[in-house]
Amino acid sequence: MPNEKLVFAQSVEALFVRSLGPRLTPEGRRRLRAVGLDLSEPLRPSYPLEQWRTFLRVAAPEVFPELSLEAAHFGLGERYVQGYRQTAVGRASMSLVAHMSPKGTLERISHGARAGNNFNEVRVEELGQRTATLWMKNVLADNPFFGCGFVAEMLRGSGATDIHVEPIAFDGTAATFRLAWEVAGRRAMPVAAAAVG
Numbered sequence: 323m324p325n326e327k328l329v330f331a332q333s334v335e336a337l338f339v340r341s342l343g344p345r346l347t348p349e350g351r352r353r354l355r356a357v358g359l360d361l362s363e364p365l366r367p368s369y370p371l372e373q374w375r376t377f378l379r380v381a382a383p384e385v386f387p388e389l390s391l392e393a394a395h396f397g398l399g400e401r402y403v404q405g406y407r408q409t410a411v412g413r414a415s416m417s418l419v420a421h422m423s424p425k426g427t428l429e430r431i432s433h434g435a436r437a438g439n440n441f442n443e444v445r446v447e448e449l450g451q452r453t454a455t456l457w458m459k460n461v462l463a464d465n466p467f468f469g470c471g472f473v474a475e476m477l478r479g480s481g482a483t484d485i486h487v488e489p490i491a492f493d494g495t496a497a498t499f500r501l502a503w504e505v506a507g508r509r510a511m512p513v514a515a516a517a518v519g
Contacts, residue, residue, distance in 0.1 A: 327371035329462070332409055333438035334365055337398065338377065341405030342385055350384035371441070371462070378463050392467040399463075399471020403479070411437065424503055427480035428454055431473070455490070456499045466497035473499060481506050 466489035
């Protein structure tokens with residue numbers, strides 16, 4: 323289908339191979355295999371969005387059994403970014419984020435979101451010095467908390483601290499998030515004592 327929403331293999335690799343792979347039990351792997359993700363075989367080039375969402379439904383209680391569904395999806399969103407940092411494409415992209423301000427990272431977040439699929443779009447509206455709203459065309463999950471975790475981890479990678487990401491609107495596909503953060507103080511570089519001659 324020409325207009326089918328597809329999640330690319332690098333996204334599946336980032337979350338399910340790089341980040342969650344070591345944490346998945348044999349039963350979790352069996353459950354993923356039953357819904358179309360066999361981690362013992364090479365990944366397909368892409369997966370339909372609905373199938374990706376099913377993978378998240380299976381993984382959330384498997385990896386975070388003690389958390390609520392929302393908190394588990396938040397954790398999956400964070401783990402997605404952490405796993406993406408370990409991929410070839412992600413290493414290059416995320417090394418850039420490490421040198422950007424949180425605002426600069428938000429301005430580039432649409433590139434990161436779009437690199438993993440063929441359909442996403444992100445818009446950011448600045449509200450203040452360390453606050454913003456962000457609209458995401460598709461949150462990739464049944465609830466907006468996967469997107470919350472994704473955005474929070476992106477901000478964390480740019481040096482933001484005390485990060486708050488909350489959904490303020492969700493229509494089942496798109497969501498609007500309110501973001502707030504602080505910026506960690508830069509450590510002063512030690513100055514060598516001048517030699518007295």
